[in-house]
Amino acid sequence: MYMQNAEIKAMGGYLHLQLPKNKEYYPDLIKLNTSRNALEYLLEIKKYSKMYIPYFTCEVMLEPLFKLGIPYQFYHINAQLEPILDFEVGQGECLLYTNYFGLKQAAVKKLSESVNHVIIDNAQAFFSKPLPGVDTIYSCRKFFGVSDGAYLQINTDDRLTLDNDISVHRFSHLIKSIDFGIERSYADFVENEKGLVDNEIMAMSTLTQVILAGIDYEFCKNKRIENFKFLHENLSAINELTFEFPTQTAAMIYPLMISKDGLKDKLIANKIFIPTYWPNVLKWTTPDMLEFKLAKEVIYLPVDHRYDLEDMAYMLGVLKKLL
Ligand SMILES: Cc1ncc(COP(=O)(O)O)c(C=O)c1O
Numbered sequence: 001m002y003m004q005n006a007e008i009k010a011m012g013g014y015l016h017l018q019l020p021k022n023k024e025y026y027p028d029l030i031k032l033n034t035s036r037n038a039l040e041y042l043l044e045i046k047k048y049s050k051m052y053i054p055y056f057t058c059e060v061m062l063e064p065l066f067k068l069g070i071p072y073q074f075y076h077i078n079a080q081l082e083p084i085l086d087f088e089v090g091q092g093e094c095l096l097y098t099n100y101f102g103l104k105q106a107a108v109k110k111l112s113e114s115v116n117h118v119i120i121d122n123a124q125a126f127f128s129k130p131l132p133g134v135d136t137i138y139s140c141r142k143f144f145g146v147s148d149g150a151y152l153q154i155n156t157d158d159r160l161t162l163d164n165d166i167s168v169h170r171f172s173h174l175i176k177s178i179d180f181g182i183e184r185s186y187a188d189f190v191e192n193e194k195g196l197v198d199n200e201i202m203a204m205s206t207l208t209q210v211i212l213a214g215i216d217y218e219f220c221k222n223k224r225i226e227n228f229k230f231l232h233e234n235l236s237a238i239n240e241l242t243f244e245f246p247t248q249t250a251a252m253i254y255p256l257m258i259s260k261d262g263l264k265d266k267l268i269a270n271k272i273f274i275p276t277y278w279p280n281v282l283k284w285t286t287p288d289m290l291e292f293k294l295a296k297e298v299i300y301l302p303v304d305h306r307y308d309l310e311d312m313a314y315m316l317g318v319l320k321k322l323l
Contacts, residue, residue, distance in 0.1 A: 019214040025126070026138065029151040031204035033165040033196075035123050035139035038152040039096070040064030040201050042119060042135055045158045052095040054083070056291040057121070059280035061096065063198065079290065080243040082107045089115055099125035101300075102251040103243075108134075127221050127250035140208065142252060143304070144215055147171045147192055149208040165202035170195045182273075220305040224250035227303035230312045231256075238323075241298070253300040257293070258323070264299060266322045272315055275300050 032038045043051070043064055051065060051072045065072050076084045081100045089095045094117040099108050102125035112118045112134045122128055123139035130136035130153040140149035147170045173188035231254040232245055240257040253275075264274045276282075281295035301315065 019210055020216075022213055022215065022217075024209070024212045025215075025217045026130075026151045029130070029138070029153050030159070031209065032150045032152055032162075033148050033199060033202045033204060035121070035137045035150040036060045036063045036196075037199065037201040038137040038139075038150045039119065039121075040067060041152055041160060042137070042154055043068055043070060044160065044201075045154065045156060046094065046117075046135075048092060048094045048117065050090070050093040051119075052087070052089060052093070054096070054098060054291075055285050055289070056081075056100075056278075056281055056294055057096070057098050058123075058278045059284075060197070061121070074284065077290065079241075080107070081294075083111065085115070089117060093117060094119055096121055098123070099128055101253055101255055102126070102128055102249055103245055103255075105246065105249075124252040126252075127217075127224070140212060143220070144212065145174050146208045146211050147174060148196060149204050149212060160201065162201060162203045165199075165205040165208075167205040167207045171207070221250040223305040223308065224303050226309065227307055227312050228254055230309055231301060231303065231316065234316055251303060254303050256299040256301060257297055258299065259297065260323060263322060267299065267319065270318050270322075272301075272318060 030038075030041070032041060039061060040063070048070065051070060052075050053061060053065075053072050054077055055074045056077055062072070064070075073087070075087065075095075078084050081104060083095070083097060095111075095115055096119045097108065097111055098121040099105060105125065105128045108120050108128070109131060112120070112131055118134060120130070120134055120136040122130070122136055123142055126138055126140070126143040133155045134153070135155055136153045138151040140146050140151070147167045148165065170192035173185045173192055176188055177185040225248055228249060228251045229247060232247075235254070235256055236245070238256075238258060240259065241255055264276075267274050276295060277298075277300060278295060281291050285292040285295075287293075287296075299319075301319075303312070
């Protein structure tokens, strides 16, 4: 039933893994294998001659630029995490902006009204809907238990013809973690992530699509909103990030900037796993730059649908003891 290109319909036999059949969150967007490849798709169609890219982003977004031989220039962001536009985006050029942690939808709107050829990277903002006519990309596995998958909104009718990707060989960490837990499956996760590097642009695999169509998005979204709100109510007074956080946002994480040496390691020692966004930024920038501090000092606390307010209160308790 989920098999593709089967010439004769197969019936009977063993039963496959049964997943709920609901609806994808973005059924009408272009479905691809990764968001770096969604960027490649865009660049392939739009033929931009140069891209402006923030210092504060994931290095894999350079992959398509190297592949297609497109020159790029880094730009800085300010304390609001918005672009410092001390350059002009010329004719035939584009600017990539990350909707940081899903907190910058207002900036996305402003930017897309004031700058030509903006590409919005919503990899960290799954629940922020694309603005009409604005090229926007999403990465599914930052928000849900899938091994890959990306969505793309592009404001032209041109399309590339693509084969479907296959995800089953990079899926082990997702299935193992159900029996063994996240920690014992971590090595698989790292290996499977490596498998996403330098892949061709392909359409989203059937496996990823089927999983995405089974998710209860309202539940996931509401949990994130609730958890984020709780952390912000309890941490905003000590948070050195001073820009205004939207209150009803299904953010990716809660970012807490606080000057406290070794806090991240201590949290990790308490099994509260804090990611670094992004290790490459520490190589691209110097310690006097905001981007370096965002990568080095900010504690990115989980707020996702696995957790409720009791979990948030527990995490807050551990954190406060370490401060
Ligand atoms: C902001 C951001 N954009 C894009 C990507 C790339 O997404 P994908 O792995 O789906 O290509 C990442 C990280 O992987 C990211 O953190």
